[in-house]
Amino acid sequence: MNPIRIGYGYDVHRLAQGETLWLGGVLIQHDKGTVAHSDGDVLIHALCDAMLGAVNMRDIGYHFPDTSNDYKAIDSKILLERVQKLVAEKGYVLGNADITVAAQKPKLKDHIPTMAAKLREVMSIADEDAISIKATTTEQLGFEGREEGISAHAVVLLMKK
Ligand SMILES: Nc1ccn([C@@H]2O[C@H](COP(=O)(O)O)[C@@H](O)[C@H]2O)c(=O)n1
Numbered sequence: 001m002n003p004i005r006i007g008y009g010y011d012v013h014r015l016a017q018g019e020t021l022w023l024g025g026v027l028i029q030h031d032k033g034t035v036a037h038s039d040g041d042v043l044i045h046a047l048c049d050a051m052l053g054a055v056n057m058r059d060i061g062y063h064f065p066d067t068s069n070d071y072k073a074i075d076s077k078i079l080l081e082r083v084q085k086l087v088a089e090k091g092y093v094l095g096n097a098d099i100t101v102a103a104q105k106p107k108l109k110d111h112i113p114t115m116a117a118k119l120r121e122v123m124s125i126a127d128e129d130a131i132s133i134k135a136t137t138t139e140q141l142g143f144e145g146r147e148e149g150i151s152a153h154a155v156v157l158l159m160k161k
């Protein structure tokens with residue numbers, strides 16, 4: 001395989017009242033949260049799928065099926081650690097990631113540095129520029145704009161160890 005590999009991930013979760021909102025490994029105070037089998041951290045799920053895609057290793061639903069009680073309410077940071085291990089076993093480490101969250105609400109900008117630091121901590125990455133997180137509204141258009149759901153897109157570059 002090539003010494004550098006690109007990957008892309010995309011995930012969506014529905015929003016509902018009475019659920020928690022975990023994003024980038026951080027609990028965000030909001031009147032709605034994500035509906036999911038796991039903790040519903042759409043940002044981490046997109047990142048996991050990008051890393052798996054980069055090494056042609058399917059997706060998180062393949063490795064951690066939502067039909068298994070093993071993953072019921074699981075902390076997505078654990079899934080990220082496992083994905084990092086799968087990728088490492090294939091001989092690759094994360095070079096950098098660029099992630100965009102599409103959410104009309106809540107405002108995420110003040111949480112972004114905390115999320116990026118949390119992901120670097122989970123993945124033991126020293127480089128402060130390795131993980132970029134951005135947020136966008138969709139100008140009240142579509143399911144994100146109607147606050148029915150949140151989506152996340154991630155691209156990664158993996159490098160051979
Ligand atoms: N949930 C969100 C969405 C956006 N932001 C930040 O607001 C700025 C404007 O975003 P637009 O998509 O409306 O152009 C931009 O700097 C976003 O980072 C946010 O903090 N939380």
Ligand SMILES: C[C@@]1(CO)OP(=O)(O)OP(=O)(O)OC[C@H]1O
Binds near residue numbers: 038062
């Ligand atoms: C993460 C898993 C596993 O708990 O479930 P969900 O939390 O529903 O999330 P999804 O993005 O549908 O991805 C795959 C899953 O198998």
